[in-house]
Amino acid sequence: MNEIQYVNEHLAAGALGRAAIVLAFVCAILSLVSGIYATQAQRKGEADNGWQRILGASFGIMGFSIIGIIVLLLTMMTNHWYEFQYVQQHVSDELPFRYVFTAFWEGQEGSFLLWLFWHSVLGGVIWFTGGKWRAPVLTVIASVQVVLLSMLLGVYLPFGENFRLGSSPFLLLREVMDIPIFNQADYVDLIDGTGLNPLLQNYWMIIHPPTLFLGFASTVVPFAYAIAALWIKEHKGWLTPVLRWSLFSGGILGIGILMGGAWAYEALNFGGYWAWDPVENTSLVPWLLIVAGIHTNLVARSTGYSIKATYIFYLLGFVAVLYSSFLTRSGVLGETSVHAFTEMGLENQLLFLVLAFFFLGLVFLAKRWKGIPAKDKEEAASSREFWMFLGSLVLLFSGGMILTSTSLPVFNKVADFFELGMDHLTINEPVAHYNKYQLWVGVFMGIFTAIAQYFRWKGRSTNSDNSQKLLFRIGASVIVSAVLAAITFKVLATNGWQFAVLAFAGYFAVFSNIDYLLASKVAVWQRIGSVSAHVGFGTMLIGILFSGLNQHQISKNTFAMDGLLGEEQIGKNVLIVKGLPMVINGYEVTYLSDSLNGNRRDYHIQYRELSKEGIIGNEFVLSPYALYTNDFAKVASMNPDTKHYWDHDVFTHITGLPPGAQSADLAKAFEDSLDYQRFPLAIGESTETKKHRLTLLEVNEQPTHPDYEPEPGDLALGLKVKLERLDFDTVQYAEPVVVLRENLVYSYPTQINPFSARIQVPEDAFSARFGAENKLDYRDAQLKPGESLQVGEYTFRFDEFDGEANHPNYKREEGDVAVNAKLSVLKNGAVIADMNPLFYIRANEPGQVKDFNVKHGLHARLAKIDPSTGSALIAVAVSDPAENVLLPIELAENASRNDWVVLEATVFPGINLFWIGTIMMLGGLLIAMGFRIAEKRKMKQNFSVSADTSSEVTSPYPTTRPELVG
Amino acid sequence: MKKLPIIALICIVAAVFIFMSAADDMSTYATFAEAETSHSTVRVAGELAKDKPIEYNPEENPNLFSFYVRDADGKEEKVVLLAAKPQDFEMSEQIVVTGEMKDGHFLANDMLMKCPSKYKDEEVFIKGNS
Helix, strand or coil: CCCCCCCCCHHHHHCCCCCHHHHHHHHHHHHHHHHHHHHHHHHHCCCCCCHHHHHHEEEEEEEHHHHHHHHHHHHHHHHCCEEEEHHHHHHCCCCCCCHHHHHHCCCCCHHHHHHHHHHHHHHHHHHHHCCCHCCCHHHHHHHHHHHHHHCCCCEEEEEEEEEECCCCCCCCCHHHHHHHHHCCCCCCHHHEECCCHHHHHHHHHHHHHHHHHHHHHHHHHHHHHHHHHHCCCCCCCCCCHHHHHHHHHHHHHHHHHHHHHHHHHHHHHCCCCCCCHHHHHHHHHHHHHHHHHHHHHHHHHHHCCCCHHHHHHHHHHHHHHHHHHHHHHEEEECCCCCCCCCCCCCCCHHHHHHHHHHHHHHHHHHHHHCCCCCCCCCCCCEEEHHHHHHHHHHHHHHHHEEEECCCCCCCCHHHHHHHCCCCCCCEHHHHHHHHHHHHHHHHHHHHHHHHHHHHHHHCCCCCCCCHHHHHHHHHHHHHHHHHHHHHHHHHHHHCCHHHHHHHHHHHHHHHHHHHHHHHHCCCCHHHHHHHHHHHHHHHHHHHHHHHHHCEECCCCCCHHHHHCCCCCCCCCCEEEEEECCEECCCCEECCCCCCCECEEEEEEEEEEEECCCCCEEEEEECCCCEEEEECCEEEEEEEEEEEECEEEEEEEEEEEEEHHHHHHHHHHHCCCCCHHEEEECCCCCEECCCCCCEEEEEEECCCCCCCCCCCCCCCCEEEEEEEEEEECCCEEECCEEEECCCCCEEEEEEEHHHHHHEEECCHHHHHHHHHHHHHHCEEEEECCCEEEEEECCEEEEEEHHHHCCCCCCCCCCCEEEEEEEEEEEECEEEEEEECCCEEECCCCCCEEEEEEEEECCEEEEEEECCCCCCCCEECCCCCCCHCCCCEEEECCCCCCCEEEEEEEEEEEEEEHHHHHEEEHHHHHHHHHHHHHHHHHHHHHHHHHCCCCCCHHCCCCCCCCCCCCCC | CCCCHHHHEEEEEEHHHHHHHHHHHHEEEEEEHHHHHHHCEEEEEECCCCCCCCCCCCCCCCCCCCEEEEEECCCCCEEECCCCCCCCCCCCEEEEEEEEEEEEEEEEEEEEEEECCCCCCCEEEEECCC
């Protein structure tokens, strides 16, 4: 292979990319080392000796190298440089430009780059705003960058059996694969890309991954602050600057997760926003830990309690992100997740990443544990911090349970590794399992959220808060919540009492927080973040209850299996036939039509809501669709469509299609299973089978067919036929089509669904219609204008030459010499037809185009021209006139109908409560962050601090200052 | 009265309780022989018996799909799934069905399939052929 001199490869770009990765890697190491020296110097109050400047410069160069790598890779992808494996595997010529970004982060290497990019950006922000924290914090981030960048190095190390460090996105395809096409020097021009997984070709996939990765990346900041604080022994000073970062992290990570849920709901067909899939679970756990950390952080900052807990939560939050990345990228989840991950061969490196930072945190925490300040006295039960701490514990519990259950495949692998001989464990019904336990998490969180807002830091009470008034407020909130919970319970019509408890917790959280806002003595905007987050949480719980418990299938086909099966086993799917309205569960559902749109086929389903009296209410059309693979060989996924109302959604998706619409293979198998009978018929003639009478009505040379798109130069035949059932008095018409295009025959059969019949035109219809050239008996004569040739009862008279040279089957090219012979055909002395055969010379080669009169079966050729005498050699032949020609038609009577879909339709009541609740909750976190940043600015002005901004580290706040966000 | 020890105790008790009850949700992958005797919901992992009939007749019942699965012991059993036939079913390498034995067949209410990495086939498309 080496001898081949390949052309059109962009080897320089690949080399540049690899160099940039190495540069970034080296700079990350330099940042780490210089950061350690800078921090140590700072700790001991020694001269910095320029370490800070080296740290900043090397971190900056690393960041810009990463941006350079991303820009380069995107350039390769937009230009379709398929010689690179990453490009070939993720884009294709057909992929719309807007999905290039999606394709970029579809692959592991791309998502690592995205992660690295966000770390660099966050590091940059800290460099400029972090004050004295910037050196230790950047050092920690740099250490993470070192490990992450090593994932992209793609170098082989000489120990072990070819241990590979990382996987480079700049590998050439021919370095990875060995296939014959690489024997061609110009292979680059011949190959196309695989393209983007059609499931990901969705607008959510443009925005969801970068948001989620920003969320993941942002968890490194609280982690880095925690390590930094332990390192420089500033156990209190970090609590203020870290808080806005963890609020940011909680907000953005939550939004990223939520977008994943929205994508799943809008674009996938599992029917919901959350499925307890391992991939979802492992992104939720870091969020739970960060949120727990935010709460203990607030406690620690205001009271001095819970500093150790804050360290633990922030350290674990980031380790959970790393663990999540290990689980989802290493392929270990294979047996439990529906997400298809391709393995990159980096399992060991990923495992190292998790363990390294887990132990980094553990070692720092262990070494400094004794020095971390803690209060001797316990929190009072009437203090806010007590309830907030309990809430954080519940969040930790929740995360621990989710992580343990999700990690079962890991435990199985570990047991295998140590040859414990254990059988693999699995959760029988994962969704029920998670719901069962997380319900109680919701209950406790809701109630603690409510209670905490009635108390003050350190159990203080203010003058206005006399205990009687407080009791009244709590009582009112409890009663209102209980009443609403009872109503909700009634509406839900469920028999699980725990759902009533959850409903109560949700309402209680909402009302107590509204009460907290109304009773606020401080400006409302100071509390709005906290209140929004907590009211949102309560609203979310209610939304989950309604949409989860009260969802019901429209498509439930109750009568079909009544008595045969238990309630829960009645199927969710229903088959509907095109054009036949079906009344099910209060809706009249009609499959109106379907249409092909790019590589998707939309099915238009009409829903009409019916009241008990049969009056039509809401009416709408949903268009779920089948998305085909990029090569159109089969359906890649069935995507849903949803009608949104303010109080409920109607969600529908296709679960089954006729074989012809499912895949090329099944369509062929179906076509092969058909039992076609052949009938040669003249126009107007009929024939009968056992079931049907078939009549050929007319022949159409410009036929139409739903699947046929005419192109110039096509030779097409449509046979219009009538099919009658012998036992019923019903008639159907059909026009199957056969097309000859550039020597290939395309058949467009027609399905007659009511009769389960299928009709097609075989390819020999052409020769029957136009006369098989080899069967014609041509007679020729050298004629001058005015002379004639007699064949049977027809007289072919040569009238004149025509230099215009028009013929429907002749396309003039540059340099052609062409001429027509104008002929008149006479029968019994009357002209019955004009014919114009054509003769041309192209590039010194003679050619001819015959003329054919279908009606009378007349054929004429202009075979040669003799310019010296002005005569022409004309050849003519006569075949059967059209009305006598027998045209073959093929009829299959075992073609099961193909005009149906199987669909599932679900009503999600109150789902908007879920969306509103989560948006309020996450928005609340971001509002609180904004408030913290504004507060920092104000402090800076008030204290008119020196340029190094170190004032905020030695918190200027009195420890008993009024709470702002709780 | 110290609250912290009480909270710690409650946490431990809750953790133990949760762990014990969660253990009921978990089980090892069963075989059909074990499913026969257990009379409760189990998970059976196996592969699709591709030589046996795969039946789905939506015109008769869109919620009835049956096929044969070969479990870890090599025993083949008819599985009846009360749902529509999933996409790419024939391509599946490994199947995990959740359900119980009933009337001589395995009545499944849930199924997981593992397909060969669907979209990442080691294939290089030649222009114009796709």
